[in-house]
Amino acid sequence: MRTPEGEVAAVSESGEFQRSSSHFTDRITAGGAGGGGRDGQWPVEAGRYRLVVSRACPWASRALVVRRLLGLEEALSLAVTDPIQDERSWRFTLDPDDRDPVLGIRFLGEAYQAREPGYDGGISVPAIVDVPSGELVTNDYQRLTLDLSTEWGPLHRDGAPELYPEALRDEIDERMEGIYQDVNNGVYRAGFAGGQEAYDAAYARLFARLDQVSEHLAERRYLVGDTITEADVRLFTTLVRFDAVYHGHFKCNRNKLTEDRVLWAYARDLFQTPGFGDTVDFDHIKRHYYQVHQDINPTRIVPRGPDLRGWRTAHHRQELGGRPFGDGTPPPPPPTAEVIQPL
Amino acid sequence: MRTPEGEVAAVSESGEFQRSSSHFTDRITAGGAGGGGRDGQWPVEAGRYRLVVSRACPWASRALVVRRLLGLEEALSLAVTDPIQDERSWRFTLDPDDRDPVLGIRFLGEAYQAREPGYDGGISVPAIVDVPSGELVTNDYQRLTLDLSTEWGPLHRDGAPELYPEALRDEIDERMEGIYQDVNNGVYRAGFAGGQEAYDAAYARLFARLDQVSEHLAERRYLVGDTITEADVRLFTTLVRFDAVYHGHFKCNRNKLTEDRVLWAYARDLFQTPGFGDTVDFDHIKRHYYQVHQDINPTRIVPRGPDLRGWRTAHHRQELGGRPFGDGTPPPPPPTAEVIQPL
Numbered sequence: 001m002r003t004p005e006g007e008v009a010a011v012s013e014s015g016e017f018q019r020s021s022s023h024f025t026d027r028i029t030a031g032g033a034g035g036g037g038r039d040g041q042w043p044v045e046a047g048r049y050r051l052v053v054s055r056a057c058p059w060a061s062r063a064l065v066v067r068r069l070l071g072l073e074e075a076l077s078l079a080v081t082d083p084i085q086d087e088r089s090w091r092f093t094l095d096p097d098d099r100d101p102v103l104g105i106r107f108l109g110e111a112y113q114a115r116e117p118g119y120d121g122g123i124s125v126p127a128i129v130d131v132p133s134g135e136l137v138t139n140d141y142q143r144l145t146l147d148l149s150t151e152w153g154p155l156h157r158d159g160a161p162e163l164y165p166e167a168l169r170d171e172i173d174e175r176m177e178g179i180y181q182d183v184n185n186g187v188y189r190a191g192f193a194g195g196q197e198a199y200d201a202a203y204a205r206l207f208a209r210l211d212q213v214s215e216h217l218a219e220r221r222y223l224v225g226d227t228i229t230e231a232d233v234r235l236f237t238t239l240v241r242f243d244a245v246y247h248g249h250f251k252c253n254r255n256k257l258t259e260d261r262v263l264w265a266y267a268r269d270l271f272q273t274p275g276f277g278d279t280v281d282f283d284h285i286k287r288h289y290y291q292v293h294q295d296i297n298p299t300r301i302v303p304r305g306p307d308l309r310g311w312r313t314a315h316h317r318q319e320l321g322g323r324p325f326g327d328g329t330p331p332p333p334p335p336t337a338e339v340i341q342p343l
Numbered sequence: 344m345r346t347p348e349g350e351v352a353a354v355s356e357s358g359e360f361q362r363s364s365s366h367f368t369d370r371i372t373a374g375g376a377g378g379g380g381r382d383g384q385w386p387v388e389a390g391r392y393r394l395v396v397s398r399a400c401p402w403a404s405r406a407l408v409v410r411r412l413l414g415l416e417e418a419l420s421l422a423v424t425d426p427i428q429d430e431r432s433w434r435f436t437l438d439p440d441d442r443d444p445v446l447g448i449r450f451l452g453e454a455y456q457a458r459e460p461g462y463d464g465g466i467s468v469p470a471i472v473d474v475p476s477g478e479l480v481t482n483d484y485q486r487l488t489l490d491l492s493t494e495w496g497p498l499h500r501d502g503a504p505e506l507y508p509e510a511l512r513d514e515i516d517e518r519m520e521g522i523y524q525d526v527n528n529g530v531y532r533a534g535f536a537g538g539q540e541a542y543d544a545a546y547a548r549l550f551a552r553l554d555q556v557s558e559h560l561a562e563r564r565y566l567v568g569d570t571i572t573e574a575d576v577r578l579f580t581t582l583v584r585f586d587a588v589y590h591g592h593f594k595c596n597r598n599k600l601t602e603d604r605v606l607w608a609y610a611r612d613l614f615q616t617p618g619f620g621d622t623v624d625f626d627h628i629k630r631h632y633y634q635v636h637q638d639i640n641p642t643r644i645v646p647r648g649p650d651l652r653g654w655r656t657a658h659h660r661q662e663l664g665g666r667p668f669g670d671g672t673p674p675p676p677p678p679t680a681e682v683i684q685p686l
Binding site for chain 1: 547
């Protein structure tokens with residue numbers, strides 16, 4: 001099976017959803033000038049690469065947030081796919097002539113083919129494509145955002161926050177790992193479970209972890225330290241989809257996010273922080289999940305709810321202290337071409 | 344198509360769900376002694392009839408509540424079906440030998456056949472069966488409970504409330520009609536809509552009506568007058584299923600019931616009133632909807648949520664005044680055989 005984001009995944013004999021790892025794991029690095037990509041290292045270079053995302057996808061949305069926070073909009077251009085894939089997967093049907101204006105392709109899969117002719121695996125976002133060659137560089141969503149923080153430093157905006165500071169990496173990695181297993185990927189394990197038992201197990205782990213995280217955040221503004229880090233970005237992209245999609249569509253329905261006082265305030269705080277909420281397109285999110293995964297929503301009807309206006313309400317998290325951007329500053333508003341219709 | 348309760352229904356060309364009316368509309372009446380059923384009138388008689396319900400079904404649950412409130416448990420015995428129908432519809436698989444001990448039948452459909460040999464229409468609950476002949480008397484869920492109030496008077500318990508008092512009938516009927524169209528049946532119109540447009544229309548009507556009802560109940564304890572009436576019973580059986588089923592499964596997800604302060608307190612007030620909550624089996628409700636309607640839940644996985652413990656929390660509606668049972672009294676606890684495992 002494919003996940004809605006296009007990754008290859010499987011359901012085991014016991015009905016458990018298993019996500020396979022990314023296929024293309026080259027890296028764009030500060031020291032990657034040598035091999036021109038052929039040794040798995042590509043050079044950081046302003047204007048050379050194109051980030052391809054779906055705004056529906058939580059994994060791609062990590063890259064959207066990090067790119068905004070670090071001010072990489074000009075250095076790393078953006079292609080946004082239609083939230084609804086067809087049998088050829090992610091497509092550029094939101095662009096004139098159904099074609100990405102920079103890469104000149106109609107389907108993201110063409111960049112995969114350019115990289116590996118005959119490739120017949122999953123086609124997933126986020127993806128970074130080398131514009132001169134048209135080749136896919138990486139679809140490694142776990143590594144991609146960390147490299148934007150640690151390798152793209154010279155291209156960061158003035159005042160960019162440190163999202164993956166060396167002194168806190170062990171703690172960030174540990175938090176992210178538990179949240180990945182039980183929450184980021186946990187909602188998929190619940191939603192795509194092949195049977196009741198696998199679903200029940202995923203549900204139990206999901207809410208146990210959310211309870212733990214909620215307790216952790218009750219007296220702390222952010223997951224690690226007193227500023228925004230990569231860990232917050234990764235938790236955010238799941239939480240922002242929770243009530244709109246995971247609660248109903250994936251049966252993660254012990255309670256809505258809005259019913260957890262701490263997590264709801266935490267998520268709103270981030271949503272209202274420049275670089276987070278301004279990347280979120282609830283229309284893309286809802287249409288994607290409900291229309292693509294016909295195995296669990298055969299009617300393809302998209303629910304009109306929930307009422308999303310609460311995302312803009314006061315969260316009072318600033319009373320906990322914390323300095324969102326540390327010694328840095330918030331990013332300016334997004335480029336006009338990337339502005340999303342507000343709620 | 345059949346609804347989960349077994350009624351025949353259709354989806355129109357425009358995708359709108361249309362419930363057909365009940366097929367067997369005989370009545371059991373105080374003056375019905377004459378025709379022995381053959382003129383459409385059957386006599387009220389203690390011990391003669393058997394009420395067949397599914398505890399999953401909101402229409403049948405009206406009869407469960409009214410029977411309890413009026414104290415008809417001894418006069419009108421009860422058969423409870425398995426919440427999951429098979430291809431022969433409602434079945435008595437919860438009973439020893441998979442057979443109703445009083446009627447001696449394995450499927451409710453046998454009583455339909457006894458009444459009309461060769462009948463091939465829908466088989467629905469609630470149903471009342473004449474025990475001596477084994478024949479179905481009525482499956483007219485709209486009329487059935489009214490007759491329990493107005494025709495079965497001599498068999499009511501001492502202190503039974505007046506659920507359909509003559510002086511208030513016009514107002515009760517009017518309230519019930521709007522709630523039936525937009526809420527009781529409205530959730531089905533949303534959940535079984537054949538397309539986005541029909542769903543959107545049902546959703547809009549549902550929440551517009553709920554908003555209106557919520558406003559109406561903000562300063563009044565009950566829908567009509569200052570005591571419980573049939574109108575409250577009918578609204579209750581939909582509200583009690585709202586978060587457990589309709590919110591997710593039927594995509595009625597603007598908000599949960601728990602998010603509407605007034606309706607949530609109103610529903611809890613009724614739930615905690617003897618005769619209401621003690622008829623509710625959330626296990627039957629959830630398994631029925633999620634497992635029977637594979638058109639909208641092909642995995643048949645039953646969500647573990649929502650957390651239902653809130654139903655027992657304080658509602659403070661007594662501060663609005665009102666006398667739940669008027670000059671009457673609450674019913675005693677249900678017969679031992681009918682006690683449901685508490686939440």
